[in-house]
Amino acid sequence: MSTSFEIEAHCGAARAGRMTTLHGVVETPVFMPVGTLASIKGVSQDILEELGVQILLGNTYHLYLRPGVEQVRQLGGLHRFMAWPRAILTDSGGFQVFSLNELRRVTEEGVTFRSHLDGSSHFFSPESAMQAQIGLGADIMMAFDECTEHPADRERTRQSMELTLRWAQRSRRYFEQHKHEVPWATDYVGTTNQLGPDVPVWAGERALAGGVEGKTAELRSAGQVRTPAPTYSGAAQALFGIVQGGMDPALRKESAERTSEIGFPGYAVGGLSVGEPRSLTREIVEATLQHLPVDKPRYLMGVGTPEEIVAYASLGVDMMDCVLPTRAARHGLLFTSEGKISIKQARFAGDHGPLDANCGCRVCRRYSRAYLRHLYACNEVLAQVLNTVHNLSFYLDTMRAVRHSIALGNKAQFPSGEQTRAKP
Numbered sequence: 001m002s003t004s005f006e007i008e009a010h011c012g013a014a015r016a017g018r019m020t021t022l023h024g025v026v027e028t029p030v031f032m033p034v035g036t037l038a039s040i041k042g043v044s045q046d047i048l049e050e051l052g053v054q055i056l057l058g059n060t061y062h063l064y065l066r067p068g069v070e071q072v073r074q075l076g077g078l079h080r081f082m083a084w085p086r087a088i089l090t091d092s093g094g095f096q097v098f099s100l101n102e103l104r105r106v107t108e109e110g111v112t113f114r115s116h117l118d119g120s121s122h123f124f125s126p127e128s129a130m131q132a133q134i135g136l137g138a139d140i141m142m143a144f145d146e147c148t149e150h151p152a153d154r155e156r157t158r159q160s161m162e163l164t165l166r167w168a169q170r171s172r173r174y175f176e177q178h179k180h181e182v183p184w185a186t187d188y189v190g191t192t193n194q195l196g197p198d199v200p201v202w203a204g205e206r207a208l209a210g211g212v213e214g215k216t217a218e219l220r221s222a223g224q225v226r227t228p229a230p231t232y233s234g235a236a237q238a239l240f241g242i243v244q245g246g247m248d249p250a251l252r253k254e255s256a257e258r259t260s261e262i263g264f265p266g267y268a269v270g271g272l273s274v275g276e277p278r279s280l281t282r283e284i285v286e287a288t289l290q291h292l293p294v295d296k297p298r299y300l301m302g303v304g305t306p307e308e309i310v311a312y313a314s315l316g317v318d319m320m321d322c323v324l325p326t327r328a329a330r331h332g333l334l335f336t337s338e339g340k341i342s343i344k345q346a347r348f349a350g351d352h353g354p355l356d357a358n359c360g361c362r363v364c365r366r367y368s369r370a371y372l373r374h375l376y377a378c379n380e381v382l383a384q385v386l387n388t389v390h391n392l393s394f395y396l397d398t399m400r401a402v403r404h405s406i407a408l409g410n411k412a413q414f415p416s417g418e419q420t421r422a423k424p
């Protein structure tokens with residue numbers, strides 16, 4: 001069993017779908033919160049479940065440096081390590097290598113780079129990036145690519161695109177030969193027992209065990225039955241390809257077609273949001289999507305604001321991720337149905353209203369703007385927690401509303417970008 005994808009409804013170019021992974025169903029279009037170091041900063045896993053997060057992201061580069069892939073593998077993989085029973089996607093590490101390392105050296109073989117932590121030297125190749133992601137054991141992993149810098153001339157962009165295509169082939173070859181090494185393949189239930197009854201029954205465990213076995217698995221995960229864990233023969237991760245081609249629509253088309261020829265169960269659009277104007281991002285996304293297989297999930301990496309995720313979903317993007325809601329929250333920037341606000345402003349000091357009267361999240365139901373402003377002004381840890389919970393909730397609600405509108409076939413009902421325009 002690997003990841004499967006079904007489209008349930010269309011509305012214009014937009015699609016509502018269901019991706020079924022070993023760790024549960026992901027309804028698309030979906031916004032995926034970023035949990036760089038196996039943690040969504042400030043928010044515990046039980047709250048993420050309550051918010052309805054169905055899939056989150058881990059960063060291979062960061063996890064490779066700390067705590068190390070072998071460590072995570074020995075602890076049963078990322079799901080068990082971070083006690084997250086739902087789906088996970090890991091990136092290939094390529095983007096961080098390119099964005100955090102001025103001193104990297106790229107060859108045909110791979111990339112030599114220095115750790116941003118201690119300056120030590122490391123090497124990623126398509127093979128080692130696949131090995132790392134198999135060890136982490138996310139449901140969806142990404143091919144190793146070169147994120148082309150911006151601006152770049154046509155010759156340089158083509159060269160970089162060709163390198164990414166060769167690396168995609170090597171990524172796929174290594175993955176096919178080694179996918180059975182994923183940590184869920186053995187002893188999946190044992191550690192669940194050790195974690196105790198607060199950890200929900202693993203969705204994949206239920207799906208795979210089924211029937212009487214399923215009941216046994218449930219009891220087992222509640223610590224009531226202790227029997228040897230089953231092995232999941234044939235269970236595998238899904239490896240997605242990445243389209244590059246810079247800001248050149250013709251190269252994007254070629255990259256999309258040739259990446260599709262290699263054959264992946266899903267495709268990402270990479271190399272965007274690298275400093276280009278937003279109108280160009282949109283143009284390139286449109287130019288790329290039309291050349292990708294219609295029946296496979298499409299993932300736009302690293303976007304965006306609430307209005308952007310709505311716009312991209314309407315173009316037919318199924319998956320998106322961005323650090324914006326979580327990072328902005330830690331800086332006191334909150335997205336609301338009436339626009340973006342900075343909670344640090346003095347005008348909120350006496351404001352006893354909720355952060356967003358139209359938001360039903362646990363923060364808006366309980367706390368006043370005055371209190372949130374006070375927490376932020378005093379640099380209380382709770383400010384980061386509550387702000388992040390609200391912003392994530394706002395993003396997830398926005399995506400749910402988009403999905404609902406697609407299901408109804410009503411594009412006019414897409415949440416308006418207006419709502420997220422900054423207040424004067």
Ligand SMILES: [Zn+2]
Pocket residue numbers: 355356359360361362363364365390393394
């Ligand atoms: Zn809220």
